[in-house]
């Protein structure tokens with residue numbers, strides 16, 4: 001269990017008041033005066049994948065229910081746009097910043113600027129590296145990779161030949177997914193049970209890039225592989241497109257992540273094998289609550305932490321669930337993430 005950096009700052013603040021010092025980041029927020037409600041700046045990389053629209057909507061609704069106002073911007077995978085968005089939130093004197101970085105390293109600059117203005121920062125879903133980040137709230141990303149890889153290995157009966165598609169090299173999550181996958185695969189690769197036929201990274205998580213990776217694998221190695229370990233549903237969709245062109249769709253196992261509607265439909269159709277369901281609502285509402293507490297300068301207790309290259313960042317993790325045709329209904333549909341009508345085209349089986 002850890003107090004967040006900002007929590008520690010708060011404790012330091014109390015001490016500093018006692019000894020007559022001021023703190024860069026611990027000064028009482030203007031929000032705490034009666035003139036306006038707490039203001040949260042939510043800077044998002046992208047709204048390309050449908051999940052991010054859910055993240056935004058649940059986050060804003062929960063924050064508003066708590067009495068806060070939220071400003072949201074999405075940067076369309078452009079670091080300079082994201083930095084400008086954050087600078088404008090700082091000029092608007094937000095009480096706390098919540099950031100989904102496009103490039104986890106590039107956004108360390110945003111954390112420095114925010115801190116210089118006395119504003120604490122929470123990284124949402126994706127880590128911001130090499131800086132004095134206050135809090136990281138996310139799904140258990142290493143676990144996502146482990147579950148994807150274990151699922152594929154089990155489907156193949158413990159051995160086989162695979163293609164691997166990693167996510168955006170600028171996204172720390174893509175590295176964590178790979179790390180989790182490696183935990184499962186490396187011992188099997190060493191024993192000669194698993195062969196990685198081809199592997200590559202899909203810039204910006206682009207489905208088109210994933211399709212090219214599978215095209216290249218097939219051109220160089222033919223059809224002799226059993227499954228594709230795709231790191232999310234977007235890259236899985238590109239991979240499935242490449243398989244379709246070769247008449248292989250439905251004949252190779254394909255993993256994914258996000259339980260996007262199109263992916264759930266592909267699971268029903270049999271062209272995608274599984275996805276990872278991340279209950280976005282829990283993360284988004286949890287993050288809104290944490291942002292509210294941090295913005296109103298309350299102490300936050302985080303049970304986990306993650307090294308970001310500068311420090312152990314206090315972290316709050318949310319669990320994930322593997323979903324395939326067998327449990328789609330009891331998970332995604334039952335939760336109201338998608339309706340049965342959307343997933344099955346009818347009320348379903």
Ligand code: GAL
Pocket residue numbers: 049051125126167171173174205232257258
């Ligand atoms: C990751 C995120 C995934 C997926 C991907 C593409 O950081 O954890 O859920 O959406 O980005 O946006």
